[in-house]
Amino acid sequence: MWRDLKVTRAANSRLAEVDFDALGFGNVFSDHMFSMTCSDGEWGDPQILPYGNIEVAPGNATLHYGQSVFEGLKAFIGSDNVARVFRPDMNARRLLSSCERMCIPPLDEETFCAAIDELVALDHAWIPHKRGQALYVRPLIFSIENHLEVRPSTEFRFIVMTAPVRAYFDEGVGPIALKVEETYTRSAPGGIGAAKTAGNYAASLYPTQRGVQDGFVQMVWLDGIEHRYVEEVGAMNIFFRFKDTIVTPDLHGTILPGVTRDSVITLLRDAGHTVEERRVAIDEVVESVHNGELLEVFGAGTAAIIAPVGKFSYRNEVLTVQDNQAGEITRWLYERLTDIQRGDTEDKYRWNRLIAIDEPSVTAVTS
Numbered sequence: 001m002w003r004d005l006k007v008t009r010a011a012n013s014r015l016a017e018v019d020f021d022a023l024g025f026g027n028v029f030s031d032h033m034f035s036m037t038c039s040d041g042e043w044g045d046p047q048i049l050p051y052g053n054i055e056v057a058p059g060n061a062t063l064h065y066g067q068s069v070f071e072g073l074k075a076f077i078g079s080d081n082v083a084r085v086f087r088p089d090m091n092a093r094r095l096l097s098s099c100e101r102m103c104i105p106p107l108d109e110e111t112f113c114a115a116i117d118e119l120v121a122l123d124h125a126w127i128p129h130k131r132g133q134a135l136y137v138r139p140l141i142f143s144i145e146n147h148l149e150v151r152p153s154t155e156f157r158f159i160v161m162t163a164p165v166r167a168y169f170d171e172g173v174g175p176i177a178l179k180v181e182e183t184y185t186r187s188a189p190g191g192i193g194a195a196k197t198a199g200n201y202a203a204s205l206y207p208t209q210r211g212v213q214d215g216f217v218q219m220v221w222l223d224g225i226e227h228r229y230v231e232e233v234g235a236m237n238i239f240f241r242f243k244d245t246i247v248t249p250d251l252h253g254t255i256l257p258g259v260t261r262d263s264v265i266t267l268l269r270d271a272g273h274t275v276e277e278r279r280v281a282i283d284e285v286v287e288s289v290h291n292g293e294l295l296e297v298f299g300a301g302t303a304a305i306i307a308p309v310g311k312f313s314y315r316n317e318v319l320t321v322q323d324n325q326a327g328e329i330t331r332w333l334y335e336r337l338t339d340i341q342r343g344d345t346e347d348k349y350r351w352n353r354l355i356a357i358d359e360p361s362v363t364a365v366t367s
């Protein structure tokens with residue numbers, strides 16, 4: 001699709017220095033990044049260049065006012081040596097709606113996907129082969145304008161970077177312990193909670209730091225008005241299994257619409273489970289622990305894929321979900337999603353975008 005893509009290769013690859021058995025999450029970056037700029041609403045100047053520092057002016061509007069949006073998705077490589085990117089079309093569409101909310105000119109789906117194709121194909125040797133690991137793909141758009149007025153910028157940069165990552169939560173550690181946040185909120189009606197934009201994460205840092213000091217891994221966010229309804233967990237969507245019904249909060253503008261969330265709902269319904277998208281009161285969750293009806297809780301997001309929840313604290317009480325073990329459906333979902341992503345099973349829903357990596361020029365096809 002590119003007639004004008006400029007590729008500047010790194011003089012030396014850093015790949016040999018990387019210990020794939022000791023990966024963190026986003027502390028090692030692959031050799032290259034993709035870049036485009038936008039001036040007065042027009043995106044152009046596509047480039048691939050060595051991953052490295054960029055210059056911004058001290059008056060850069062993003063640094064001051066946070067006019068930026070990002071995405072997170074993963075590329076995998078299976079035993080068939082085919083690189084697969086999981087549902088980039090969904091991320092492209094979510095980026096579009098984040099852009100709209102943040103007054104950033106739209107970047108179309110085809111450009112978004114083609115940028116990832118090129119970059120992943122060029123740095124395919126960085127895709128980890130081990131099950132659980134992946135090449136994390138981080139697209140980012142931010143203002144590059146140098147001004148202090150509070151107004152939408154007119155110049156932006158789109159950068160895609162990739163990073164080989166470990167499984168997000170150590171498998172050996174098992175289910176995570178959560179703290180239900182009763183004072184602070186990440187998002188409010190009419191706010192920016194449904195956009196993947198910097199400010200939401202800035203708002204979560206302080207309460208999360210306090211939670212971590214108390215020994216919890218992530219926070220359960222409640223609604224911003226009554227502190228009564230469950231919204232999300234950390235940067236994941238949350239699912240509860242009450243007896244034989246699986247429930248997740250409905251998307252009503254304060255919750256990030258996760259690609260993993262959508263995939264989980266599809267897989268569960270297709271397997272014959274009942275899934276409800278509705279408001280979930282924290283009181284209902286607490287009560288269901290006490291009467292034994294809460295069978296499983298898990299978070300769903302690209303980084304962790306599926307994260308079993310074993311405990312949560314609310315009003316100074318620590319509640320244990322069943323016997324603090326990953327539940328049956330939680331484990332099934334993790335395996336099922338991982339199998340699809342790695343190409344170990346039929347891609348029934350055509351979720352994977354296949355990237356041919358042994359060709360000199362990239363050819364991307366949707367499976």
Ligand SMILES: *Cc1c(COP(=O)(O)O)cnc(C)c1O
Pocket residue numbers: 072196232234235236237256257258259260261300301302303
């Ligand atoms: C990214 C994100 C999610 C998960 O979305 P996925 O597309 O599944 O990765 C959930 N909540 C928040 C706040 C997020 O930023």
